[in-house]
Amino acid sequence: MKIDEKKCIGCRACSAISSSISISEDAEMRSITFHPHEDLTDRLIETCPTGAISSALTTESITLAFRMKRCSICGEPFATEREIEHVAALMPARFQKSWLDLCPNCRRDGQRRSHARQCILVRGRR
Template sequence: MKESTRMLVPEEKKCIGCRACTSACPEKLITFSEEGKLRSISFPANCSPDCELCALACPEKAISFTFPEEEEKSRVPLETQTLDFELAPCQKCGTAFATRRELEKVRTAISEKFPFPQQEASGWNSAPAVVRQRSEKSKQKQLFRQESFKKIEKARQYQL
């Protein structure tokens, strides 16, 4: 039986550049790179005929496969296809960390579940390091409150 050539087809209009496909590819054929404010995701022209993990991992259903007819095989791209995405900067620290399409998807998903005014929308477009820093400060405040509460309770016990 003759092995068929299967072509991987990323749809640029649907892809948000989230890298889910790069994480899912067991053969590491789908790769990404980031330089400055640009993320590039490279897709092989073809891959293993029985694997569709990248397509299953894609939240936007931006990856499909096709089996070109024999007469079309000469037109099948034999080179890697690369999609480029502009990275958005963190509002607080300026670090480029996510594609604008990713951020829009997150903002939309959050606002559907938790509607909030635009001026209160800060946080969804912050770099992970800034979010961790905020989270750490929040934990410190919570610990301070807990310690203060314990001291107040102890003082009340002594007064009795």
């Protein structure tokens, strides 16, 4: 298994199926270490959303570090900056990209507030 460090976005999907991939994370950075192995390579290639994994053989471990993205409301780190850039590039232009600055909890809170406002508006028309 070989990792293309230019394509890897630090999403951790591969670590969910291989114990040879380890993660360490704090509020600022996420580090992923890929240890050389051949097990599950086909499944790892299928799992990776960016095509960063190939079946080429390597003999050395590699560690990649990614800066974490903080929620613009609560300040919690919730993804790597490269994950967010990857998603932003895939989104249709009509989608509000400001949602990508929010963690999942703050997105849900925003949706609840929006629904509540709509309910109040509808009741006010009656």
